Amino acid sequence: MQKTTDKPIVIVFGVSGSGKSTIGQLLSQHLSVPFADADDYHPQKNIDKMASGQPLNDQDRESWLLDLAGLIDENKEKGLVLACSALKEKYRKILSSGDQKIHWVHLAGTKEVLTERLQQRKQHFFNPALLDSQLATLEKPKYGIEVNVEDSPEEIINTVLESMSSKKSEFGLIGLGVMGKSLTLNLANHGVEVLAYNRQAEGEEHIVPQFLSENSDKPNLRATNQLKEFISELEIPRKIMLMVNAGAAVDAVIEDLLPSLDPGDIIIDGGNSHYHDTKRRNDYLKEKGIHFVGCGVSGGEEGALKGPSMMPGGDKEAYEKIAPYLERIAARDKNDEGCCTYIGREGAGHFVKMVHNGIEYAEMQLIAETYAMLRTAGMPIDQMAELFEDWNQGDLKSYLLEITADLLTVKDGDEYLIDLIYDAAGQKGTGGWSTTAALDVGVPFSTISESVMARCLSAQKPLRIRASRLYGERPVIERDLQTLIPKIKQAYQSARVINHAIGFEMIKKTSEENNWGINLSQLARIWTNGCIIRSSLMEELVSSFKASPEEHMLLAPSFVDLLKGSRKELTEAVSEGLQMFLSLPVYAAALNYLNGFTNEQSSANIIQAQRDYFGAHTFQRKDKPLSKYFHSQWTNK
Ligand SMILES: NC(=O)C1=CN([C@@H]2O[C@H](COP(=O)(O)OP(=O)(O)OC[C@H]3O[C@@H](n4cnc5c(N)ncnc54)[C@H](OP(=O)(O)O)[C@@H]3O)[C@@H](O)[C@H]2O)C=CC1
Numbered sequence: 001m002q003k004t005t006d007k008p009i010v011i012v013f014g015v016s017g018s019g020k021s022t023i024g025q026l027l028s029q030h031l032s033v034p035f036a037d038a039d040d041y042h043p044q045k046n047i048d049k050m051a052s053g054q055p056l057n058d059q060d061r062e063s064w065l066l067d068l069a070g071l072i073d074e075n076k077e078k079g080l081v082l083a084c085s086a087l088k089e090k091y092r093k094i095l096s097s098g099d100q101k102i103h104w105v106h107l108a109g110t111k112e113v114l115t116e117r118l119q120q121r122k123q124h125f126f127n128p129a130l131l132d133s134q135l136a137t138l139e140k141p142k143y144g145i146e147v148n149v150e151d152s153p154e155e156i157i158n159t160v161l162e163s164m165s166s167k168k169s170e171f172g173l174i175g176l177g178v179m180g181k182s183l184t185l186n187l188a189n190h191g192v193e194v195l196a197y198n199r200q201a202e203g204e205e206h207i208v209p210q211f212l213s214e215n216s217d218k219p220n221l222r223a224t225n226q227l228k229e230f231i232s233e234l235e236i237p238r239k240i241m242l243m244v245n246a247g248a249a250v251d252a253v254i255e256d257l258l259p260s261l262d263p264g265d266i267i268i269d270g271g272n273s274h275y276h277d278t279k280r281r282n283d284y285l286k287e288k289g290i291h292f293v294g295c296g297v298s299g300g301e302e303g304a305l306k307g308p309s310m311m312p313g314g315d316k317e318a319y320e321k322i323a324p325y326l327e328r329i330a331a332r333d334k335n336d337e338g339c340c341t342y343i344g345r346e347g348a349g350h351f352v353k354m355v356h357n358g359i360e361y362a363e364m365q366l367i368a369e370t371y372a373m374l375r376t377a378g379m380p381i382d383q384m385a386e387l388f389e390d391w392n393q394g395d396l397k398s399y400l401l402e403i404t405a406d407l408l409t410v411k412d413g414d415e416y417l418i419d420l421i422y423d424a425a426g427q428k429g430t431g432g433w434s435t436t437a438a439l440d441v442g443v444p445f446s447t448i449s450e451s452v453m454a455r456c457l458s459a460q461k462p463l464r465i466r467a468s469r470l471y472g473e474r475p476v477i478e479r480d481l482q483t484l485i486p487k488i489k490q491a492y493q494s495a496r497v498i499n500h501a502i503g504f505e506m507i508k509k510t511s512e513e514n515n516w517g518i519n520l521s522q523l524a525r526i527w528t529n530g531c532i533i534r535s536s537l538m539e540e541l542v543s544s545f546k547a548s549p550e551e552h553m554l555l556a557p558s559f560v561d562l563l564k565g566s567r568k569e570l571t572e573a574v575s576e577g578l579q580m581f582l583s584l585p586v587y588a589a590a591l592n593y594l595n596g597f598t599n600e601q602s603s604a605n606i607i608q609a610q611r612d613y614f615g616a617h618t619f620q621r622k623d624k625p626l627s628k629y630f631h632s633q634w635t636n637k
């Protein structure tokens with residue numbers, strides 16, 4: 001993270017003869033910060049080489065530049081003006097490898113002026129004949145400020161000070177919706193000079209002025225509804241995060257930006273984009289020299305403000321440039337590390353966010369099914385809120401359980417608000433996309449796909465009303481809550497474990513297929529805080545995947561013990577719920593997965609025989625090598 005402090009770090013750079021030391025010393029006096037001349041930090045072998053008329057090569061410069069980067073770091077509180085040639089971008093990259101914001105001042109002059117200055121120098125080790133080589137080496141940056149060496153020192157100092165006081169923003173964010181507003185404030189609260197943009201759509205003209213007036217106490221926060229201004233007011237390379245709706249809006253914003261961007265600029269898509277779209281955008285922008293990072297963000301409005309979980313993927317080089325920003329605003333794990341890690345190439349970041357949401361869908365549905373069982377068995381809402389609150393103190397602790405306990409306490413007049421909410425679930429796509437993606441790699445995904453289907457079925461409310469009238473009332477079967485509650489608690493715990501195993505298995509398989517190298521333990525770590533599926537189970541998964549990264553989660557001894565110990569309760573809870581005519585698709589899917597997963601002999605021999613019977617699809621035999629395929633004539637008729 002480039003931190004801006006009262007004591008700035010300024011690097012005055014340019015070829016020999018440009019006056020770096022003179023201007024640097026004057027600047028240091030004006031800014032009241034120490035001055036250092038990079039030439040004084042050259043090892044003797046470099047000085048000798050230059051004095052003998054030989055130019056330094058990159059290898060000669062590397063350790064010198066690293067020493068200078070160390071000097072900058074040592075001075076980050078005191079500030080520093082450093083005079084240094086820093087002719088190439090890669091040298092400047094080493095100098096700016098720390099977390100300090102650097103003000104770059106380029107002293108530029110013509111060859112004639114510079115030659116004349118060098119010829120007037122006395123007792124200096126530089127050989128004027130090397131000027132040509134230095135001018136050829138110089139790569140002018142697109143950032144920082146360029147001043148003319150022919151101006152007087154006073155004029156140069158004034159120009160530099162003026163430019164430093166009218167600083168551009170270091171990070172841009174597009175889309176001041178629910179997430180964009182919170183992320184912008186999060187960045188600003190962490191000292192980032194952030195500039196936000198929201199289009200001036202009809203009826204939305206108030207967004208930018210209102211946002212600014214609500215946050216007028218933050219001097220490092222700016223906002224505009226003029227795209228041109230937004231682009232020109234960002235430091236180069238530009239770092240622009242999009243928080244707009246997934247799909248066409250992301251492409252539209254990219255197209256609007258492209259004509260004004262420069263090679264090396266970085267676009268970060270923080271929305272819930274489809275990972276195939278992210279790969280496509282990655283390839284498209286790469287051709288144009290623009291870096292693209294598809295970054296899953298989870299935590300909702302509050303998480304985005306106080307610390308979300310961040311899942312960046314795509315261009316690793318670009319990620320490294322924005323990592324300090326993302327890691328700084330991310331939630332902290334229990335060891336105070338940021339809940340943000342590079343996930344993998346292409347759309348890997350958005351892929352894991354999509355599966356995160358799949359796991360989220362099923363976790364939400366499990367709580368909804370638990371509510372349905374307890375409610376049907378006669379538990380009042382207030383007691384259920386207390387029960388969930390109690391469960392949330394132990395092994396079942398999770399953000400989703402916590403908010404459910406809370407939302408069950410909310411009343412509207414005399415009624416619980418939950419009883420007034422129309423029971424048709426919405427969805428924006430990620431759960432369904434993850435189901436399709438699971439089918440692409442052939443991974444069983446039943447808890448998650450069932451949770452998507454449950455939302456689809458819930459949305460058919462008018463049809464359900466008619467059907468319920470035709471099929472009649474549910475049977476009223478007396479349930480003893482005291483015996484049912486512990487059963488459901490164990491069933492809930494085991495179904496959650498199975499659901500997580502299904503989600504992580506899908507990530508493992510897809511990562512292998514795409515050669516993304518996703519580290520499941522690290523992924524679980526960044527999901528321990530900030531995101532919607534954070535839980536104590538997730539904490540357990542960090543060490544479980546670390547111990548056996550290649551193994552199926554349900555083969556870990558601790559989970560084998562847990563599921564063996566609660567299988568009976570899971571079966572009984574599902575059975576009792578079904579007898580109450582309740583729809584429990586995710587509980588049932590979890591149980592069916594467990595039964596299928598742990599049965600050595602499945603019934604798929606029948607499927608294979610049927611396929612071969614009607615379609616000559618062939619089959620393998622248990623009593624023959626699996627490399628051989630057989631076909632039978634089958635009919636005895
Ligand atoms: N809400 C949540 O909990 C989470 C959402 N996400 C994802 O983050 C993204 C943003 O979500 P959220 O903030 O909730 O959405 P909002 O609907 O609140 O905000 C969307 C923003 O996108 C802007 N926008 C939409 N279309 C365009 C366009 N064509 N050109 C320029 N700007 C456009 C809107 O501008 P205008 O106001 O002018 O319409 C608005 O600022 C989505 O991909 C979402 O799935 C991710 C994690 C959590």
Ligand SMILES: O=C(CO)[C@H](O)[C@H](O)COP(=O)(O)O
Pocket residue numbers: 272297298299300357360426427428429430431532
């Ligand atoms: O990404 C999220 C949380 O992690 C969003 O809240 C997302 O919108 C939830 O998905 P849906 O709207 O389909 O329920």
